[in-house]
Amino acid sequence: xxxxxxxxxxxxxxxxxxxxxxxxxxxxxxxxxxxxxxxxxxxxxxxxxxxxxxxxxxxxxxxxxxxxxxxxxxxxxxxxxxxxxxxxxxxxxxxxxxxxx
Numbered sequence: 274x275x276x277x278x279x280x281x282x283x284x285x286x287x288x289x290x291x292x293x294x295x296x297x298x299x300x301x302x303x304x305x306x307x308x309x310x311x312x313x314x315x316x317x318x319x320x321x322x323x324x325x326x327x328x329x330x331x332x333x334x335x336x337x338x339x340x341x342x343x344x345x346x347x348x349x350x351x352x353x354x355x356x357x358x359x360x361x362x363x364x365x366x367x368x369x370x371x372x373x374x
Contacts, residue, residue, distance in 0.1 A: 306366070
């Protein structure tokens with residue numbers, strides 16, 4: 274969910290709490306887990322239809338992680354600016370994704 278920062282600040286604590294109980298980090302973790310499940314289901318379907326799946330070389334994976342690092346740094350910087358614990362959010366995403374395996 275996206276909301277104007279000034280409108281968010283104008284909400285009562287009760288309303289903020291109600292919104293955050295179904296959105297924010299919790300929603301991001303649920304959405305991430307659902308996305309992971311969809312990707313896994315699609316991969317299984319491709320394999321069933323004869324698509325050859327090749328495991329990426331660990332060096333390639335490391336190169337991709339390194340290339341993505343500036344985006345993660347920007348996410349953490351913005352999260353700090355708006356008061357969101359992005360490290361915890363990403364950790365929750367990984368935990369939820371692993372739970373689907």
